[in-house]
Amino acid sequence: MAAGQHHFQRVSIATVERETGLSKDTLRMWERRYGFPRPARDDNGERAYPPEQLEKLRLIRRFMDLGHRPGKIVAAPMHELSARMRLLDAASRGELAAAGGLHEVLRLLKAHRINEMRDHLAHLMMRQGLQRFLLDTVTPANEEVGRAWMRGEIAVYEEHLYSEQIQHLLRQAIGSSNNDGGAPRVLLTTLPGEEHQLGLLMAHAFLSIEGAHCISLGVQTPIFDIARASREQRADIIGLSFSQAMQARMACEGLGELRRLLDARIELWAGGLLWQRVRRRMPGVRTLGSLADIMPALTEWRGRRSGQAA
Amino acid sequence: MAAGQHHFQRVSIATVERETGLSKDTLRMWERRYGFPRPARDDNGERAYPPEQLEKLRLIRRFMDLGHRPGKIVAAPMHELSARMRLLDAASRGELAAAGGLHEVLRLLKAHRINEMRDHLAHLMMRQGLQRFLLDTVTPANEEVGRAWMRGEIAVYEEHLYSEQIQHLLRQAIGSSNNDGGAPRVLLTTLPGEEHQLGLLMAHAFLSIEGAHCISLGVQTPIFDIARASREQRADIIGLSFSQAMQARMACEGLGELRRLLDARIELWAGGLLWQRVRRRMPGVRTLGSLADIMPALTEWRGRRSGQAA
DNA sequence: GCCGCCATTTTGTCCAAGACAAATTTGTTT
DNA sequence: AAACAAATTTGTCTTGGACAAAATGGCGGC
Numbered sequence: 001m002a003a004g005q006h007h008f009q010r011v012s013i014a015t016v017e018r019e020t021g022l023s024k025d026t027l028r029m030w031e032r033r034y035g036f037p038r039p040a041r042d043d044n045g046e047r048a049y050p051p052e053q054l055e056k057l058r059l060i061r062r063f064m065d066l067g068h069r070p071g072k073i074v075a076a077p078m079h080e081l082s083a084r085m086r087l088l089d090a091a092s093r094g095e096l097a098a099a100g101g102l103h104e105v106l107r108l109l110k111a112h113r114i115n116e117m118r119d120h121l122a123h124l125m126m127r128q129g130l131q132r133f134l135l136d137t138v139t140p141a142n143e144e145v146g147r148a149w150m151r152g153e154i155a156v157y158e159e160h161l162y163s164e165q166i167q168h169l170l171r172q173a174i175g176s177s178n179n180d181g182g183a184p185r186v187l188l189t190t191l192p193g194e195e196h197q198l199g200l201l202m203a204h205a206f207l208s209i210e211g212a213h214c215i216s217l218g219v220q221t222p223i224f225d226i227a228r229a230s231r232e233q234r235a236d237i238i239g240l241s242f243s244q245a246m247q248a249r250m251a252c253e254g255l256g257e258l259r260r261l262l263d264a265r266i267e268l269w270a271g272g273l274l275w276q277r278v279r280r281r282m283p284g285v286r287t288l289g290s291l292a293d294i295m296p297a298l299t300e301w302r303g304r305r306s307g308q309a310a
Numbered sequence: 311m312a313a314g315q316h317h318f319q320r321v322s323i324a325t326v327e328r329e330t331g332l333s334k335d336t337l338r339m340w341e342r343r344y345g346f347p348r349p350a351r352d353d354n355g356e357r358a359y360p361p362e363q364l365e366k367l368r369l370i371r372r373f374m375d376l377g378h379r380p381g382k383i384v385a386a387p388m389h390e391l392s393a394r395m396r397l398l399d400a401a402s403r404g405e406l407a408a409a410g411g412l413h414e415v416l417r418l419l420k421a422h423r424i425n426e427m428r429d430h431l432a433h434l435m436m437r438q439g440l441q442r443f444l445l446d447t448v449t450p451a452n453e454e455v456g457r458a459w460m461r462g463e464i465a466v467y468e469e470h471l472y473s474e475q476i477q478h479l480l481r482q483a484i485g486s487s488n489n490d491g492g493a494p495r496v497l498l499t500t501l502p503g504e505e506h507q508l509g510l511l512m513a514h515a516f517l518s519i520e521g522a523h524c525i526s527l528g529v530q531t532p533i534f535d536i537a538r539a540s541r542e543q544r545a546d547i548i549g550l551s552f553s554q555a556m557q558a559r560m561a562c563e564g565l566g567e568l569r570r571l572l573d574a575r576i577e578l579w580a581g582g583l584l585w586q587r588v589r590r591r592m593p594g595v596r597t598l599g600s601l602a603d604i605m606p607a608l609t610e611w612r613g614r615r616s617g618q619a620a
Numbered sequence: 621g622c623c624g625c626c627a628t629t630t631t632g633t634c635c636a637a638g639a640c641a642a643a644t645t646t647g648t649t650t
Numbered sequence: 651a652a653a654c655a656a657a658t659t660t661g662t663c664t665t666g667g668a669c670a671a672a673a674t675g676g677c678g679g680c
Binding site: 222 | 321324325328329422424425465466467468470471473474477478481482484485488490499502503505525526529530531532533534535536538539542543560563564567570571
């Protein structure tokens with residue numbers, strides 16, 4: 001019977017791509033260069049990744065999202081990576097400390113008491129008002145949930161659950177604040193390849209409070225259609241959201257292409273956590289690394305506008 | 311000067327993949343087999359697709375979503391494809407006729423009077439009740455918007471706008487109907503690769519009305535996490551939504567893998583428009599081609615459950 | 621005429637190994 | 651310390667071959 005042939009859930013390269021977000025080309029290239037992953041082969045000679053390697057790839061992905069480079073981590077042994085990640089976790093654990101109702105949110109999430117979590121969040125929103133809620137509760141809570149996920153304290157699906165509840169709250173809030181005829185007119189969406197909605201929704205809520213007229217297209221609008229929509233909806237500003245996970249290259253390429261398609265008088269604001277790790281500035285594009293950056297940008301715009309009008 | 315070198319916005323293969331949803335491998339294979347697309351090459355010898363070819367590829371994608379096979383259409387000249395698409399459009403145009411407030415919805419959408427459209431939809435929902443609203447208004451309206459898009463009467467971004475407004479309404483409706491402790495417990499999500507939310511949201515709303523306890527994870531949950539969530543949330547049923555655009559192969563592969571990971575007593579329901587064109591049935595998976603199919607499935611489940619209990 | 625079964629064609633994905641440009645790091649000079 | 655140049659790292663693109671899964675078409679039996 002020996003070690004046995006319990007080939008236990010080996011998966012194809014397409015599955016690994018789907019689950020890790022690493023392209024097939026990249027996976028093959030790492031195998032060539034760093035000797036990892038080194039999948040088995042099925043009867044057909046095709047790569048068949050065992051679950052341990054998939055798990056290590058997921059861990060590597062976390063490091064990469066934190067800005068690490070593959071050369072330094074892909075070949076490293078699993079136990080070393082785990083140890084390093086634990087170290088990072090310990091460091092980030094210190095930061096939490098303050099921040100009001102967050103512990104409670106995390107506690108309820110981990111306990112699977114989702115409805116109570118939602119009620120708790122709703123209560124906070126009522127008490128703080130939408131703006132403070134976004135800046136002081138949702139933003140740090142997102143970070144904390146991300147960290148908890150990195151620490152392995154919560155599962156991916158729990159992060160999804162959390163995200164759904166927040167979206168729920170924000171959509172309800174947005175629904176009730178409706179500023180027709182407000183200025184500026186902001187067209188909100190994400191580029192193809194960026195499927196994360198939460199950042200977009202938070203920006204939408206924030207801008208709505210500030211009296212901007214928001215037109216949201218949801219996620220993943222093709223570039224040509226963004227340009228078309230901006231003309232037909234007479235947008236002053238196009239707001240695009242980019243999550244940490246988005247590939248910087250795709251983002252910059254897409255932004256450049258969009259900028260070329262647009263009239264110069266339309267502003268292009270690129271927001272989201274991506275810009276906290278990607279320094280690169282692009283001509284004709286304003287990058288906003290956090291929600292709080294929206295406020296001064298908006299003030300500036302209004303200053304320019306009233307200056308021109310005068 | 312000749313034909314000139316106005317290389318006018320030629321795009322990379324990655325961009326074409328992003329915009330059409332056709333994989334790089336497929337694009338290269340079509341080029342080899344059918345002689346189309348035949349992109350120019352940039353200074354670096356890499357494919358550079360002119361906008362006409364991108365446009366034709368988009369049209370081909372529409373045909374494929376309707377069930378046509380590439381061999382028959384990829385090599386066909388553009389004018390023939392356009393003509394055939396116009397014919398199909400004319401045919402579907404007849405079907406509309408009936409259906410109450412739909413014309414109004416489409417009219418407002420095309421006129422960019424989005425807020426009025428939302429108010430109109432909200433009014434219909436109030437008058438009809440959520441269930442009839444979903445079956446008699448939203449479902450046909452989705453189809454009509456899809457057709458209008460195929461006819462070129464509305465832009466992609468207008469479809470996005472429509473979709474956003476519907477989502478808004480449904481989320482508000484779901485928020486107010488909250489059945490803790492209901493049965494069955496249904497875990498709702500989509501597989502990685504399926505980013506369309508609307509179908510999921512409609513299923514969520516429908517199941518909520520019927521008294522099921524819904525737990526939504528949003529879109530694109532990795533398969534292992536779906537399995538984990540179903541255990542930890544003690545789900546009776548996992549409901550997955552698949553849009554027309556989803557690749558059948560990926561869907562079936564993912565479903566098979568998930569089914570293997572699950573306890574046999576957990577049911578797997580696969581819903582969405584995909585199953586109207588994909589016949590293939592899979593063991594241990596119940597396919598639901600439309601919202602209306604949910605009702606009998608639910609009745610059956612409750613019958614089985616009460617039968618076992620007795 | 622309709623259904624099930626088998627052979628054939630169609631089609632998408634996978635593979636290998638090479639190439640190169642963009643991004644990042646490192647080293648040097650002002 | 652900052653700016654510039656050289657070296658390294660890294661992801662994506664290339665070709666052409668191969669093959670399995672899915673769809674189609676033909677055939678025989680009910």
